[in-house]
Amino acid sequence: MPTAARLVGALFFAALGWYAADLFKPLLPEGTAVGLFSPISGGWGALVGWTFTGKRADQIQAGGAGIGLTSSFLLVFWVLLTFSGYRMLQKALNKLYPGPVEAVQDVFSIAVGYLQLAAQGTGLIAALVVGGMFGGWLSVQAARRWP
DSSP states (O other), X not given: OOOHHHHHHHHHHHHHHHHHHHHHGGGSOTTOOOTTHHHHHHHHHHHHIIIIIHHHHTTOOSOSHHHHHHHXXXXXXXXXXXXXXXXXXXXXXXXXXXXXXXXXXXXXXXXXXXXXXXXXXHHHHHHHHHHHHHHHHHHHHHHHHOO
């Protein structure tokens, strides 16, 4: 059921996902094609904000910072899984794996590589932590004002 908290969560985390993707792009190696990286990250942000943040903001009485931090973690998880899986699929279509087990294992090593790149960007980490806490708080405030 649509609520104000779900709408605020979806809009805020979509913007946070898009912004975090734009902060991550300069950390990638030179010449890396980014394609739809920002819109897909924003889409995952909207999905996390609607299904996780907004749903829980309606149910709690606390400040919402914990919900926001968890939402940022979920956003990073789903974006990492999506793009690691996509990279694995590209490599699999070029027949770079001896079998399917190696391909699935490589998804995790690709994700770890992306996380190591993200750890170099302190602005990215700060944006996800502070933005997540603010987004959780904002969703709870929307749930209180417009039930």
